[in-house]
Structure formats: structure tokens, C-alpha cells
Amino acid sequence: MKLKYVGLSVVLVMTGAFVAVWTHSLHRRSAEQMLERRMAILAWRLHLTNAQREKIQSMMRADLSSAQPLLQELTSGQQQMLAATQNGSFDEAKVRSIAERQSQTIAQLIFIKERFLAEVYSNVLTPEQRTKADAMRQQSSCLQVQTFISRLSSAHSQSEFEI
Numbered sequence: 001m002k003l004k005y006v007g008l009s010v011v012l013v014m015t016g017a018f019v020a021v022w023t024h025s026l027h028r029r030s031a032e033q034m035l036e037r038r039m040a041i042l043a044w045r046l047h048l049t050n051a052q053r054e055k056i057q058s059m060m061r062a063d064l065s066s067a068q069p070l071l072q073e074l075t076s077g078q079q080q081m082l083a084a085t086q087n088g089s090f091d092e093a094k095v096r097s098i099a100e101r102q103s104q105t106i107a108q109l110i111f112i113k114e115r116f117l118a119e120v121y122s123n124v125l126t127p128e129q130r131t132k133a134d135a136m137r138q139q140s141s142c143l144q145v146q147t148f149i150s151r152l153s154s155a156h157s158q159s160e161f162e163i
Contacts, residue, residue, distance in 0.1 A: 025084075030095045035060070039053070039056070039060075039061060040056065043067075044133055045132065045136065046125070046129045046133060046136075047129070048129070050128050052124050052125075055123075055124050056120055056124055059116060059119060059120065059124075060116070063112055065118045066112060070105050070108050070112075071107050071109070073101075074102065074105050074106070074109070076099055077098055077102040077105065080098050081095065081098050081102070084098060114152070121133060
């Protein structure tokens with residue numbers, strides 16, 4: 001009987017490990033696909049040459065290698081937060097500590113992204129492309145603010161009718 005439980009445990013652990021590796025590879029592929037899609041859109045909208053695309057991709061790979069540990073840190077922090085708040089529990093000091101570490105990690109990622117954009121802007125784009133990039137960034141920023149405000153007002157109006 002014990003042998004049956006040991007065998008079942010081994011199968012469950014192996015299945016769990018397989019699912020974890022498979023999920024991680026899917027997430028990684030989808031992130032890479034998202035970056036490729038964004039790059040294709042930028043290349044099309046800014047009329048990037050092949051040389052410009054290659055230079056940007058090379059720069060992106062270099063920055064991605066420095067961002068990878070931070071992304072893993074973010075994932076770890078998310079798992080810690082889930083564990084800290086499991087079953088409705090809430091330890092303010094623990095949650096605040098995790099949130100502060102997460103905010104520092106996010107700040108570092110934003111820094112890497114903005115440095116990357118500045119390098120592309122000044123070292124890769126032509127003056128015409130810079131003008132287009134400025135307009136695209138302004139439009140994107142306005143859209144993000146509008147979306148945020150829309151979601152806030154939608155959540156507020158829904159909460160007025162909930163009991």
C-alpha cells in the first residue's frame with residue numbers, strides 16, 4: 001500500500017515539474033513574441049531600415065540580459081505576496097516590505113527601459129524618425145492616462161451599485 005502512495009507521489013511531483021517547465025517556456029515565448037510584434041510595429045511606423053532594426057535588437061538583447069534578474073525578482077515577489085495574503089491573511093509589515101522591494105525592482109526596470117529608449121533615440125533614429133517617435137510616445141502616454149481614468153471611473157460607478 002505504501003509503495004502505491006510513493007509511486008503516486010513521484011508521478012504527481014514529476015507532473016508538477018513538467019507543468020511548471022512547460023508554463024515557464026510558454027510565458028517566455030509569449031514575452032519574446034510580444035517584443036517581436038512591438039518591434040515590427042515600430043519598424044513599420046518609423047520606417048526603420050534593416051540596419052536600424054538589427055542595431056536596436058542588439059541593444060535590446062544587451063539590456064534584456066541585465067533586466068532578466070530583475071524580472072525574476074518581480075516574479076519571486078509576486079509569489080511572496082500571494083503567499084503572504086493567502087486565505088485572506090494580511091500582515092501589514094510583511095505586505096509593505098514585499099511591496100517596497102517590488103517598487104524598487106520596478107523602478108530599476110523603468111530606468112533600464114528609459115535608458116534604452118534614450119540610446120535608441122539619440123544613436124539610431126534619424127531626425128524625422130525622432131519626430132515621429134515623439135508623437136507616438138505622446139499619443140501612447142495620453143492613451144494610457146485615459147485608459148486608467150476610464151477604469152477608475154468604471155470601477156467607481158460599479159461600486160456605487162454594489163451592496
